[in-house]
Amino acid sequence: MPKIVTNLWFDTQAEEAAKLYTSIFKNSQIINTSYYGEGGRRPAGMVLTVTFVLDGQVFTALNGGPEFTFSEAISLLVNCEGQEEVDELWEKLSEGGSEGPCGWLKDKYGLSWQIFPTILGELLNDPDPVKAQRVMQAMLQMGKLDIAALKRAHAGSETD
Numbered sequence: 001m002p003k004i005v006t007n008l009w010f011d012t013q014a015e016e017a018a019k020l021y022t023s024i025f026k027n028s029q030i031i032n033t034s035y036y037g038e039g040g041r042r043p044a045g046m047v048l049t050v051t052f053v054l055d056g057q058v059f060t061a062l063n064g065g066p067e068f069t070f071s072e073a074i075s076l077l078v079n080c081e082g083q084e085e086v087d088e089l090w091e092k093l094s095e096g097g098s099e100g101p102c103g104w105l106k107d108k109y110g111l112s113w114q115i116f117p118t119i120l121g122e123l124l125n126d127p128d129p130v131k132a133q134r135v136m137q138a139m140l141q142m143g144k145l146d147i148a149a150l151k152r153a154h155a156g157s158e159t160d
Contacts, residue, residue: 005051006076007060009068010109014061017109018050024092025054041065075104075112082117083147089115090144103145117147123154131156 010017015033022028032051036042042063050061080086090099093115096108103115123135131154138153139145 005058009064011066014063015047018052018061027055070110077114
């Protein structure tokens with residue numbers, strides 16, 4: 001077990017969420033499920049925690065109750081190598097949730113994700129501030145990020 005593990009608090013959907021997330025990301029698996037015992041905060045036999053790995057990153061999903069919910073203050077940023085990966089993750093993670101601006105979305109559990117093409121970091125960090133600003137302006141107009149449009153903005157050509 002790594003020293004630091006991200007813990008995600010759910011009401012009752014920890015196992016469902018872990019199964020969904022591990023079905024979406026390659027090199028992912030559920031590695032442990034624990035259950036509430038007699039005298040716990042929740043009914044005996046209910047899933048307490050699910051420990052799972054998403055492409056090498058360990059998470060724990062906890063069925064802690066309705067007291068806390070997710071907010072945009074915490075998001076999971078996924079670095080994507082190309083538009084196909086952006087499109088696939090955007091579609092699967094936003095299903096039942098909501099699409100936001102600038103590559104952000106909320107999944108059906110309310111967890112925020114940033115679906116981020118790695119080339120965007122390169123374009124935004126261009127030493128030419130005019131090019132970087134054009135990319136920023138293009139990104140601010142997008143929901144799901146469009147790599148081709150970001151590249152066109154960087155080059156100074158029309159975005160559509």
